[in-house]
Structure formats: C-alpha cells, structure tokens
Amino acid sequence: MALDLTVRGLSWGPRPDRRIIEDISFDVPAGTTTAIVGANGAGKSTLLRSIYRHNRPLSGQVQVGGRDIWRLSAREVSRLVAAVLQEGAPDFSFTLREVVAMGRIPHRNGQPRAGADEAVIDRVLAEFGLTDMADRTFGSLSGGEKQRVLLARAMVQEPQLIVLDEPTNHLDIRHQLEIMALLGRIRATVLITLHDLELAAAVADQVLVMRGGRVCALGPPGETLTPATIRTAFDVAATITEAATGRPRFSFDLIS
Numbered sequence: 001m002a003l004d005l006t007v008r009g010l011s012w013g014p015r016p017d018r019r020i021i022e023d024i025s026f027d028v029p030a031g032t033t034t035a036i037v038g039a040n041g042a043g044k045s046t047l048l049r050s051i052y053r054h055n056r057p058l059s060g061q062v063q064v065g066g067r068d069i070w071r072l073s074a075r076e077v078s079r080l081v082a083a084v085l086q087e088g089a090p091d092f093s094f095t096l097r098e099v100v101a102m103g104r105i106p107h108r109n110g111q112p113r114a115g116a117d118e119a120v121i122d123r124v125l126a127e128f129g130l131t132d133m134a135d136r137t138f139g140s141l142s143g144g145e146k147q148r149v150l151l152a153r154a155m156v157q158e159p160q161l162i163v164l165d166e167p168t169n170h171l172d173i174r175h176q177l178e179i180m181a182l183l184g185r186i187r188a189t190v191l192i193t194l195h196d197l198e199l200a201a202a203v204a205d206q207v208l209v210m211r212g213g214r215v216c217a218l219g220p221p222g223e224t225l226t227p228a229t230i231r232t233a234f235d236v237a238a239t240i241t242e243a244a245t246g247r248p249r250f251s252f253d254l255i256s
C-alpha cells in the first residue's frame, strides 16, 4: 500500500518572522523512496515534522494521496503516515511486543486489540526477526535491535507513507545495511533523512538536498549528489568514484 506525497510552498518556523524552512516543494511518487540530505541545521528534521503533522505550516500544503493532512484528524493521519524518529523512544519497561503493538493503536477505534491486530503484529515480528525476543524489555535491547523494533512498530501501522529521521544513526555497518535492506522491502512510500550520502545514493529514487532551510537540489542521486551540489550544501570538496558494486563512492576534503 502506498500513496504519493505532494509538498507545495511549505514554510515553517516557531514564529512567522523566524522561518526555518522556506518554500519547499517536491513530490514523492507512490511506492518510491526520497532521501533528504543536508548539513547539520539545514532543516531536515523540521521538514519531516511538518510532513507527519507535528508542525502546522506557516504557509504551503502537505498532501498524502491528494488529501491535505491538516484537513484530516490526527488519527486519520496516523493511519496513513508512520514516523520513525530520533526523539520519542517508548518507555523502556515495555516489552518489545508491547512496543510493536502500539503501532496498531490508530486502527483500533478505542476497542481492545483484535485477532486481526495480533496477526499483523506476529507477521511483522517474524519479518523483522524479532519473534524470539518479543518478551524482552525495550530497555534491554541493543541500539540496533531498538531501531529494528521502532521500524517494526511503524510497519504494523500499515502506513501508506513512512518518514524516517536518520534511522541508521548510531548503528554499526551491519545493522545499517540490515535496516536499509528492511526498508527496501517496505511497500509504502518512503521519505528518509540520511547523513551518509552513499546510503542515500543506494536507497533513494530521488534525493532532496537542503541548504539553509531551502531546497538546493532535487532529482535522481546521479544528478543531485554531484561535487558542485555537495560543495554548496556541505561546504566540502567531494570526489566521486565508482565502487565495484557500480554504486558511487564519496570522499571528502575540507576546502582550504
């Protein structure tokens, strides 16, 4: 299940005269992945917060499947959009299964969990290799396992759009690759912030490069992750070579 995301002229700031993101427009076609990259403070997380209906825009629109998210209730949006964020980790005393089950709440309409919910939870736990540790407490898990659980919680939400803020942060190389492989199997539309440009080039159909709260480049990785754009966005010199896999490999130098 996947719906397209349309963002038009989106601006947000804590006050009308203090805009952190300004005039952002882009489309994410249904079922595709867009990576957002940019320097620290460029506005990536702020943009995501507007898309999962946390920051009400000062101007502009966010539409999922053609529906303006601010014309829908929070519950309706949570049936469409799931978020995997840096902040907002669940209580560490919940079991892994309880944390994953929280993803069904938007579908329950005040009713207790039903058999259908349990079936979705069991399926996703199995898909994510979490069944055997389902009774462990969230607090006892490693960083990589926690990240997998948060992704599983988003998946039981059965979203049409999933937004992820740096889901590979703090993960070792193997766990980074595992998370990216899991993402590759997701049927939803994906919007993801990443600091690692090689990961972005590997997973994204489209890359949105941000600088100073604005879109600095938008398009396929080969057209956006160029030395010129990287210099503008990150203020570094980039050299791009081709790895044995055929994917781009980046190395960086300070500009003296």
Ligand SMILES: Nc1ncnc2c1ncn2[C@@H]1O[C@H](COP(=O)(O)OP(=O)(O)OP(=O)(O)O)[C@@H](O)[C@H]1O
Pocket: 014, 020, 038, 039, 040, 041, 042, 043, 044, 045, 046, 047
């Ligand atoms: N509610 C807020 N009030 C005031 N300033 C804010 C608010 N939210 C974010 N900012 C500021 O907006 C800027 C962009 O922040 P944001 O977290 O979106 O950047 P980012 O690109 O995600 O950065 P990073 O790569 O470091 O995570 C930062 O300078 C931040 O301090």
